[in-house]
Amino acid sequence: MDCLINAIKAFLLKKRIERIERKCGCVCFCPECKEPLNDQADCTDTDFVRYHCNECETDSKWTFDAAPVPLLISSNNKLSGMRENQQKGYNSIG
Ligand SMILES: [Zn+2]
Numbered sequence: 001m002d003c004l005i006n007a008i009k010a011f012l013l014k015k016r017i018e019r020i021e022r023k024c025g026c027v028c029f030c031p032e033c034k035e036p037l038n039d040q041a042d043c044t045d046t047d048f049v050r051y052h053c054n055e056c057e058t059d060s061k062w063t064f065d066a067a068p069v070p071l072l073i074s075s076n077n078k079l080s081g082m083r084e085n086q087q088k089g090y091n092s093i094g
Contacts, residue, residue, distance in 0.1 A: 017036055024038045028062055030053040030060065035054075040052070048062060049061070057077065059075065061074045
């Protein structure tokens with residue numbers, strides 16, 4: 001039964017990724033939990049595109065302008081403690 005559920009989940013994820021690719025032209029995955037970010041609620045496009053992952057609360061920052069594919073600039077996560085490091089100036093980019 002688990003096998004069937006996993007197959008359905010994989011199918012739905014594949015469909016979701018295809019939908020994002022059609023709409024956005026690319027898919028950004030959460031660096032922590034690998035969830036697709038493009039169709040989640042919070043996305044602000046200022047100097048960088050910033051996503052907030054609804055699954056694991058990770059904030060990530062991307063650039064869509066530097067390369068043919070989006071590049072992950074930075075991310076932080078409450079669980080991994082990187083948010084604290086970033087507040088201390090650990091992340092120098094941006
Ligand atoms: Zn996540």
